[in-house]
Amino acid sequence: QKEVEQDPGPLSVPEGAIVSLNCTYSNSAFQYFMWYRQYSRKGPELLMYTYSSGNKEDGRFTAQVDKSSKYISLFIRDSQPSDSATYLCAMSPRGAQKLVFGQGTRLTINP
Amino acid sequence: DTAVSQTPKYLVTQMGNDKSIKCEQNLGHDTMYWYKQDSKKFLKIMFSYNNKELIINETVPNRFSPKSPDKAHLNLHINSLELGDSAVYFCASSQEYLAGNTIYFGEGSWLTVV
Numbered sequence: 767q768k769e770v771e772q773d774p775g776p777l778s779v780p781e782g783a784i785v786s787l788n789c790t791y792s793n794s795a796f797q798y799f800m801w802y803r804q805y806s807r808k809g810p811e812l813l814m815y816t817y818s819s820g821n822k823e824d825g826r827f828t829a830q831v832d833k834s835s836k837y838i839s840l841f842i843r844d845s846q847p848s849d850s851a852t853y854l855c856a857m858s859p860r861g862a863q864k865l866v867f868g869q870g871t872r873l874t875i876n877p
Numbered sequence: 878d879t880a881v882s883q884t885p886k887y888l889v890t891q892m893g894n895d896k897s898i899k900c901e902q903n904l905g906h907d908t909m910y911w912y913k914q915d916s917k918k919f920l921k922i923m924f925s926y927n928n929k930e931l932i933i934n935e936t937v938p939n940r941f942s943p944k945s946p947d948k949a950h951l952n953l954h955i956n957s958l959e960l961g962d963s964a965v966y967f968c969a970s971s972q973e974y975l976a977g978n979t980i981y982f983g984e985g986s987w988l989t990v991v
Contacts, residue, residue, distance in 0.1 A: 774918065800979060809881075809967055809982035810920070852918060862908065862971035862980045867920040 769793050772855055772868030781877050785842040789855035789868045792836065796857040796866075799831050801840045804852045804870065813853070814840065845875045880904050881983035883968045889989045890958055898953045898986045900968030908932070908973040909951035910980065911943060914965040926951055927973055958990045 772789045779785055787801075797818055802810035814829040816822045816838075822829045828841040838857070842849055855868040883900040890896055902909060910933075911923040924943045925933035931943070940956045955962060968983040 802982075807985070807987075809969075809984045811982070812979050815979055854918075854920065861973060865922070865980060870918040870920075872918075 767792060769866050770855065770857060770868045773871055774869050776872040776874060778874045778876060779845060781845060781847060781875055783845050783875075785840075785845050785849070785873060785875075787840040787842075787853050787855075787871050787873070789838050789857075790836055791838075791857060791866075793857075793859070793866075794833075794836070795859040797860065798858045799829070799838050800856045800865075801827075801829060802854045802856060802867075804854060806851075810854055847875045847877050850874045881968055881970055881981055883966075883983040883986050885986060886984060887987045887989075889991060892958055892960060892990055894958050895954070895956045896958060896988070897955070898966055898968075898988075900951050900953070900983060902949055902968075902970040902981075902983075904970055904972075904981060906970035906972045906981075907948055908971045909945065909948070910969040910971075911951065911953050912967040912969060912982075914967060914985070916964070920967070924951075924953075955988075960990050963988055963990045 770791045799816045801814040803813045804810040816829045819831050819833045826843045830839040852870040852872045854870040858865045881902045908927045910925045914920045926945045929945045942954045945951045965985045969980045971980045
């Protein structure tokens, strides 16, 4: 079993839809949770960062962490074609050196 | 101004050759990394350097040798290239010893071994 599980998709939704992306993990030591967005032929860029459990909102993006269920989510409201990318979850017990990535979910927003 | 820059972006080479990928960061970070992303998009750490000192060396063939001349540069040299080395290699950096510090990635180097 991988430490971090993420459905690779692909996921295709119409413009304006609410998108839900999820990851599960097995290591209870993880405390720092991140979502990276990767456009085609580009490097991953940090989208959201959350410490421990709870929600964090940034514009159209909301990150949720449920440590009791070992489950994290990223919600995208009013999705736009420019949101089409691969979304990778990442998590760490402490610091960036121990960062473990999910496989990434490929998302397409159709106009 | 690019924060983490790596060259070359694309590299096509024959099996058995030796090649290098260079990386520089201008963020003032003290930790640099090499990650490998395979065709299924799995992103896995290969090496981590903190202030020019090797910190993490994952299970990587010893044909891969990182070199850090200073804390702003981390180069990757690959000897005797094999078909299975074809992948995207990402350089990255972070400021360690900050709780929750995050990694900043370069644009990637697409290596194709033929």
